[in-house]
Amino acid sequence: MRERSPGRLDEMPEPQISAPDGAGKTVALDATRGPQGFSFALPAQRGAVVASESRYAVKDWTHAGIGVVKPMFYARLLGEAKAGMPAVPPDTIQALDILPTGKAGEFRVVFQGTPLPATDVRIIAPNAWTREVATDSQGLVSFKFPWRGQYILHVIHLEPTAGAFDGAPYAAIRHRATATLTTSSGARTETPTTWRASPTH
Known part of the structure; x- marks a missing residue:
């Protein structure tokens, strides 16, 4: 997700970012909001960094066929894409998550x-190339990483649970998760100098 400030980045009031410290205890990371996103110091165990935003306001996305929903956002930093990626600490698994299995x-x-x-x-x-693949019956999905650089995996799940947040009613909870990883192998490619903003939904 490449949001900007001023812009949609400002709709995220207080993302929670955390990672294990040197003793393996999960601690909050101090983040600074900037024009290109949130910045923070990476801990030694980079693959365990997770973030979530639970205070995003209720949205009426009826025009997009989604309805009135409470958006929830989750993000995970996985590090280098390779076989044998370590399992994530169980206490960092979020409501909706994308987890490496250890297979390339x-x-x-x-x-x-x-x-x-x-x-x-x-x-x-x-290079902004995208592809969608459906998970199998075990929730598994596989991708290849032909170019060197950063990749983002993205998934959405609509939970049909009604409620209210900050006095605003909603018909469902819309969970959105990303996992970011990099690869140092593969062909070189051009990264766009300007990315299109994410759709409003």
């Missing part, structure tokens, strides 16, 4: 700790 290019999508089948996962390459 393979990930499992989970919701509330349970594999999520038949769900589209989008990969966004360094």
Whole structure:
């Protein structure tokens, strides 16, 4: 997700970012909001960095066929894409998450700790090329990383649970998760100097 400030980045009031410290204890990371996103000091265990935003306002996205929803955002920094990527600490698994299985290019999508089948996962390459692949019955999905650089995996799950947030009612909770990883191998490619803003939904 490449949001900007001023812009949609400002709609995220207080993202929570955390990672294990040297003793393995999960601690909050101090983040600074800037024009290109949030910046923070990376801990030694980079693959364990996670972020979430639970205070995003209720949105009426009826025009897009989504309805009135409470958006929830989750992000994970995975580090280098390679076989044998370490399992993530269990206490860092978020409501909707994209987890490495240890096999090269393979990930499992989970919701509330349970594999999520038949769900589209989008990969966004360094050159803005994208592709969507559906998870199998075990929530598994596989990708190749042909170019060196940063990749983002992206998944959305709509939870049909009504409620209210800050006095605004909603018909469902819309969970959105990303996992960011890099690869130092593969062909070189051009990264766009300007990325299109994410759609409003």
